[in-house]
Amino acid sequence: MSEYYKTKESVTEYIRLAEGVNGGRLIKKLKRFLPPKATLLEIxxxxxxxxxxxxxxxxxxxxxxSQEFLGHLKANNPKGHFLELDAITLVTDKKFEGIYSNKVLHHLRDDELTVSIARQHQILGPNGIVCHSFWRGEGAEIFKGLFVNYHSESALPTFFEEHFEILLVERYAEFEEADSLFLIAKKR
Ligand SMILES: C[S@@+](CC[C@H](N)C(=O)[O-])C[C@H]1O[C@@H](n2cnc3c(N)ncnc32)[C@H](O)[C@@H]1O
Structure with a gap:
């Protein structure tokens, strides 16, 4: 398993590289489906x-x-709520009305993504909403020692369809035109 995201050096590097990048446009879309004040888990x-x-x-x-990211989050937001959770197993007894991630689930292999989605279904309340972004493309690669899985608009919904009604799948540009996808779906 890669140590990227797990060491102080790589986390400091990631924070610097990701400066100015945020999921504002995804969150704007999420707000069309998840009402204000809802409980939301970010993975x-x-x-x-x-x-x-x-x-x-x-x-x-x-x-x-990543303990390193959790330490950073808690230090900067002493009143914030944070959990140590793996995206695949999501071991928590809490339930949420929505689950959100931005460029996280592409680190899961196809079989791991299937497990994660089934678990997300379990920890969502009735009509719960998921909103996740992915890198758009085909195949998979190792980047900075990390596994990166690419998804297409046609294949991505098939991971969710057993447990979720697809509300939206859209392309967007993170760094280059149509390099990314996001999906919003509602618990069946
Ligand atoms: C590309 S970064 C995205 C971070 C943040 N969402 C953003 O938009 O800047 C991937 C994040 O997912 C976390 N991550 C990777 N694999 C994970 C897993 N299996 N379970 C939980 N978090 C994971 C990493 O520690 C890192 O914080």
Missing amino acids: GTGPGTDWNILKEDYQVTGSDN
Whole structure:
């Protein structure tokens, strides 16, 4: 398993590289489907940029499987709620009305993504909403020692359809035109 995201050096580097990048446009779309004040779990909160935007509208709980990111989040947001959670197993007895992630679930292999989505279904209340972004493309690669899985608009919904009604799948530009996808779906 890669140590990227797990060491002080790589986390400091990620925070610097990700400066100025945020999920504002995704969150704007999420707000069409998830009402204000809803309870929301963010998976892979990382530096906390989106967590800070989400907390303006939602009762948001941040989470990550990196102690280094969790330490950074807690130090910068002493009143914030954060959990140590792995995106695949999501071991918590809490329930949420929504689950959000921005560029996190692409680190899961196809079979891990299937497990994660089934678990997300379990920890959501009735009609719960998921909103996740992915890198758009085909195949997979290792980048900075990390597994990166690419998804297409046609294949991505098939991971969710057993447990969720798809509400939206859209392309967007993170760094280059149509390099990314996001999906919003409602618990069946
Ligand atoms: C590309 S960063 C994105 C961080 C943040 N969402 C953002 O938009 O800046 C990926 C994040 O997911 C976390 N992550 C990677 N694999 C994970 C897993 N299996 N479970 C939980 N978090 C994971 C990393 O620690 C890191 O914080």
